[in-house]
Every structure is written in structure tokens, then in C-alpha cells.
Amino acid sequence: MTRTTSRIGAWIAMIVGSLYFLLPLAATFLFSLKMRRDALSFDAYKVVLTDPQFQATFGYSTLMAVLTIVSGIVLVAPTAFWIQLKLPRLRAVVEFITLLPLVIPAIVIVFGYLKMYNSSAWLPLTAHERSTDFLLVASYVTLSLPYLYRSIDTGLRAVDVRGLTEAAQSLGAGWGGILLKVILPNVKSAILSGAFLTFAVVIGEFTMASLLSRPAFGPYLQLIGANRAYEPAALAIIAFLVTWASMGLIQVFARNGRAKRKAA
């Protein structure tokens, strides 16, 4: 096998791969335009976007995603910082815990919630709507732990946490000030990548929201899929664009972070 034939093989692999990945997207897009019998139109999108249910569930899931991101960062960033600075021997344990959500399927975790927090339990979180929302956010934070912890931990490793902390302390800063004004700005791009990945995972999440009976975007998608023909295709395209936008923003911030580090 010479270099040229291997290059031809590489091209073939790429082209076949692209076909597999782009064909469903193209077909879904075309399908979504065929709601009118005689002509291509964006009618399916119009129907979907003006559906009050769409707006309500998308809004709800966006709110849940934002709450998840904020509470996730508040929980993970100080922990990762503290592990790095004071408790490096706990690193393996914490890392193991953050990887558990990849091992324990989401459906098992939510099943556990329903057993542990049902209306007759010691802490009946599923008894009220607001407390179920809280449980949903907690479940999303759990789901996003692997992504969030890894990206923040990698970001922290790239800066001199100890040096920065000691410098800030010698200038009289408290822990809150150190975290907010010294550490956070230094790992901003890592935190943002984690945040957008979390957003992409949470926005259309189905299992948790459905089993906790919350009016989220994922269960709405499923409901539309079971009852309509063209709208699901339009929704799939919208969902793909949302995922794409989240990932694109990650790339932008990652590049900015690298550029800044290089300039420094």
C-alpha cells in the first residue's frame, strides 16, 4: 500500500462517512419543507414556532438549563479549586464520583429519585411542582458532572492555582474574592465550554423530565413525534441547530482562551 492509495482510501472513508452523516440531515430538512402539498414551504416551522406549547416547553427547558449551569458551576468550580489547592489526595475519589453518571444510566438515577423522594418519603420532593423542579435541576447537574468537572479541572490545571491564591491572600483577599476575582476569570473559557455542553445535553433531555412529569422540551418533542408528520422533522432541524450553536460557541471560546494564553 503506497501513500497515494492510502490517501485515496482516506478520501473514500471521508466521503462515505459524510454521506451517512449528512444524508439524514438533508432528508429531514427537505421533509420538513413538504408540509404544503404543492410546494416547498416553511409552514411546518411556522406551525411549530407559533405553537404555545413549543414556546412554553422550550422556555421551561431553557430556564432549567440555565439553573443547571449556574448551580453546576457553583458546586463544581469551588470543589475542583479546593481539591487542587488543599486536598489533592481526594482527587481520585472526586473524579470517580463525577464519572459515575456515565456508568449509571439516567433512567436508573431517576428511578432512584422516585424511590427516595416519593410523596411518602422522609423528604417528599416529588410532592410539589417547585420541589420537583428542584429535583429535575439536581438530576441535570448530576448528568452534567462528567462534562463540567472535567472541563473546569482541565482549565484549573493550566493555571498556577497555588501561586495565584497565595498572591491574592498576601494582598488581603478572602476566599470569596479569590474565587470570584482571581480564579474564575482565569478559567472563564473552560467554564463556558462546560456550560454550553451542559446546555446542549439538558435542552432536549427526555428521560428525567418525562419520568418526573415536568413540562419540558424533551417530552413535548416526543408527544409531537407520536402525533404529527412534518412538525417533528422541523423540530429535529431546530434541535440540531441548537446543538450546533452550543458546540460552535464552545469552539469560539476555546480558541479565544488559547489565543489569550499564548498572548500572555
Place this chain on the structure above:
Amino acid sequence: MAITDTVDEPAAVSGGTRPRAGQFLTWLGVAPFMIFALLFLILPTAQLMVGAFQDAQGHFTLNNIARLFTDDILSAYWISFKVSFVSAATGAVLGLILALAAIQGGLPAWVRPTLMTFSGVASNFAGVPLAFAFLATLGRIGLLTALLRQYLDFDLYGTGFSILSFTGLTLTYLYFQIPLMVLIIAPAIDGMKTEWREACESLGGSGWYFWWHVALPILFPSILGSALLLFANAFGAVATAYALTGSSLNIVPILLFAQIRGDVLHDQNLGYALALGMIVVTGLSNAGYIWLRARTERGRA
């Protein structure tokens, strides 16, 4: 569990009051995270695992586990295993080929970052929307199905194919399995040094010889480990399968979903045993992944 032990430890540490108080404060720093993990990850899962060994009155029993070995449930595990296995094995091979082509294939420089970004998107484009996309493409009135009938006079559904079947589900899972493989295996491919290939060539080894006797044995633990991760990934997936097939395909996550929703097994504790079985399967394959990864990292050091 080990976690509570480590949190309690400072109280047991002997010494003066000052360092003890200081150390207590140090451990307090990770308390919020530990409490969160305990309440929303470890205890709920542990409760299920305990419930799997209890009857409705809370007495210890192995009956639930024994009842997993009935035809209905065994067949659900078997179909789940097959879908996960085929999609993981195919995804691993195809993902490896794509990653090799992009990284080592001598393609233009823009190919690799494009593939990586797209893989990031596609590996997260799972769940309900993915099912919609495949229904719109290969469903009974899907666009590709229609085009094949119209232009090539080929009746896809006449061949026995259905997107709602085992094949259909596997084909759909590949849409996130292949990109995931590309993302996990890329670092391992980057780790292969060009000197190895040059050394092989200067000793008269052909391209095939290099791939078969040098590259593949080096990459093999990474490939196997990644495939195990893909397996666990597919085994726990609910949303894609549920949106695609409804309850028509009898796989474990869907059976469990139906059980939680409407108690189809008429026995809560059997549901816990079902969940335990899932954790055992995904746990074993993840443990295999971690073990293989540790081995490769040690080999590289």
C-alpha cells in the same frame, strides 16, 4: 461507603486542637459536593440496589434476581445486548477508520477540525430529535425510502427492513456512536509516533505490515476500551429508542421506562432488580474501559 469514611476522618485524627480545627475546615471545603453526590447520585442508586434484594415488606430475598431469569426479561436483556454490541462494534470500527483517515490519511488540513467539531455535535445529537431525523429519512414515508422507490424502483420495506426494528435502531444508534468513537480514539492515534512507521518502512515493512503488526497491536487496548464505553452508552439509552419504536421493541431501558411509568411488571421490587441488572452491565463495561485505559497509559509512560 468510602466517601462518608473520608469525610468523617478528621474527627479521628489525633493532635492539637488548632491543626484539627484547620483540617476540619479544609475537609469542609468539599462537603457541599460530597453531600450533593450522596443525596442525588449515590444514595438513590444504593436504595435501588438494596430494593432489588427486598420483597414488598422489606425482607431480604433473592426472588427478584431469580425472576430476572424469565423468558420475557431475559429476551429484553438479550436484545439490548445485541443492539449495544452491534452498534458499539460497528461504531468502533467505522469511527476508527474515519479518525485514521482524518488524522493519518494525508488529507487537507481543514478535514480534521471539521470532523472533530461535527463529531462533538453529532455525539450530542441523540435522543428524540435523532429518532425524528431517521424517521424522516428511512421511515415508511421517509424521504430516502420514497426516492429509492421512485427512481431506483427499489422497495426498501419490501426487503423486510423497518426503521422500527433491530436493524433500524442499530443504524440510528450509529449516528452518535461513530462520532463518539472518533472523539475518544483521536488522542490514541495522535500518540502514534511517525518514527515507528519510518522504522518499519526502513526495515522493508509494507504499509499493510505496519498497520497489521505495529499500529493495530498498539491501538488495540484503546480500541477495545472505547468500544466498551460505546457499549455502555448504548445500553443505557432510552430516549432515542422510545421515540423511534415506542414500546414495540422489547429492550431493557424501555421495559424499565414502562415499568416506572405504569408498573407493567406489577412488582416494584422486580423493577429495582431490572435497574440493578443495568448497572451491573454498564458498570462492568466501564470498569473494562478504565482498566484498559490505565494499561495503555502505563505502557506509554
